[in-house]
Amino acid sequence: MSSVEEIERLLTDALAPTELDVVDVSASCGSAFDVSIVSAKFTGVGRLQRHRMVHEALGDVMSRVHAMKIDAKAP
Template sequence: MSKSAKIHKRLSDALSITTLDVRNDSAKHHGHAGDDGSGESHFHVTLRSPDFAGKSRIARHRLVHKAMGAELVASIHALSLDLDV
């Protein structure tokens, strides 16, 4: 299973989601720092969830990282998050 699919599944399983888009941006960073050659090093996630209501930006990021799991987060060089209710 690709990292994009893992991210999508883990977030879908852990959070109430109204919108979820996982975009692999690794090709844009080919040859740059953090490019491990796997084609799965840089991701952008747009996520809308009522679970974020009343939570700070940091709390939302922590919730996403927890849902993804430490091993998946550690295997990604860059993770850009656009999170809202």
């Protein structure tokens, strides 16, 4: 099981977002999340690579997540 706080911490450490919203949409079982993130590190980066950057930032957490909807944007 993953927590919103764990995901927020990892994304903040890796991507220094100016905006970040993580919502557990799995009825609190920690297996599905909606992530909305805005980071300058996404500037000039395509959508697929932004998603890869989020996955890389989360590392092993992704093995415990069943589904994640990602909205990753540059400022």
